[in-house]
């Protein structure tokens with residue numbers, strides 16, 4: 001019997017992306033399909049997603065609690081501000097042909113800005129309802145709303161899907177089929193915590209609102225709902241899976257995660273070869289590989305020109321492609337820029353976020369015109385140009401669930417310089433003498449979140465640059481590494497199998 005998986009998430013590359021979550025939603029489902037699973041996505045009908053989906057198949061109304069067969073008061077309550085009853089439209093992602101349900105609720109999703117923040121960077125005031133409806137629709141599909149396609153597994157991603165697990169818990173009836181449930185934490189720091197007064201509006205019964213349920217210090221936590229009521233939990237790297245069970249990285253939920261340790265798995269994200277392959281990347285032509293690096297030399301010259309850096313082929317070009325936040329450790333960067341430039345390096349930054357970090361980097365550009373460049377904003381094409389053209393990509397993160405740009409850097413021969421946390425610790429091996437000697441080195445790793453440690457790693461990068469043959473062999477090793485979705489998909493199938501009744505064979 002084919003395993004049916006309902007894959008619930010809030011963003012999807014290339015239609016709607018704020019971070020790595022979108023890349024995973026594009027990469028993992030096709031890899032699960034390639035391994036024999038029947039996967040359907042469920043996403044809110046944000047404008048970018050509507051534009052990229054071809055409707056095909058049924059439309060289903062999403063009934064409210066109290067409708068025939070559903071407990072009264074359970075699930076988000078209809079409010080007149082939101083127009084007619086929300087509905088699900090079946091379709092396919094036009095570009096990939098992947099089957100999808102889009103959840104329409106006219107007042108909730110058809111708006112400008114990103115899925116979580118308004119144009120002023122503030123959370124949408126009705127964020128809780130937006131994602132309660134997503135969870136409710138997931139729970140109803142899991143419970144058989146579409147008689148023609150009933151999932152064996154409901155797999156939700158990040159806090160936006162958290163209430164699905166609580167609603168499914170409430171809908172479960174002994175002796176009736178229920179789907180197995182898996183929840184993936186992409187970032188524990190974003191938890192979806194809302195005022196307890198919203199409970200009636202979200203249809204969360206008293207039986208869920210206690211310390212062993214979804215209550216978090218007197219508030220409603222979507223993240224905690226998922227951690228408490230899912231059958232299995234995964235996160236996006238083995239090291240992050242360990243880190244979040246401790247107080248330092250547990251964001252107040254480490255106790256809950258320790259209780260669930262037996263069902264907590266770390267599965268490293270993959271790289272989508274169709275998007276991030278230096279040989280075929282349409283945004284980086286002519287392409288290159290480990291044996292033919294002329295295309296990388298050209299990409300560096302193009303990047304320097306595009307970002308207003310001096311056209312110096314010998315400058316060690318460091319780069320950042322990131323949200324500019326303290327999570328990413330980028331508050332440390334301005335303090336090392338003078339040193340980096342004095343040593344003959346250049347720096348190209350693409351990102352946006354924290355105003356203070358942006359301002360400090362602007363000051364660096366002013367101090368070092370032609371050697372330091374900053375582009376504020378989100379630019380997919382430039383991101384490819386930076387990762388292809390730079391020599392080093394920086395991720396000095398405070399915490400990093402997986403990190404994708406270091407994986408892209410490895411693939412493009414752009415050596416990652418990272419702090420040893422989360423997925424960075426799992427994927428980057430420092431150019432220490434012993435690692436150079438055994439051939440495992442692929443980048444630069446530092447331990448402490450402070451300026452001296454970061455500077456030490458920068459100095460190792462300059463030292464390796466002066467040893468051209470060593471640089472070349474480290475780069476060659478980096479470019480040969482593969483972090484594919486097929487391996488990750490097999491690991492997810494194993495997790496599904498661990499929570500499925502025996503009758504279903506994934």
Ligand code: ADP
Nearest residue numbers: 019020322323350351377378379383403404405
């Ligand atoms: P996070 O999800 O925490 O932001 P990840 O490393 O998991 O970090 O994923 C970030 C993704 O977003 C990568 O695909 C990266 O290339 C992309 N990205 C980040 N900032 C930008 C930007 N300013 N412009 C284009 N792409 C960006």
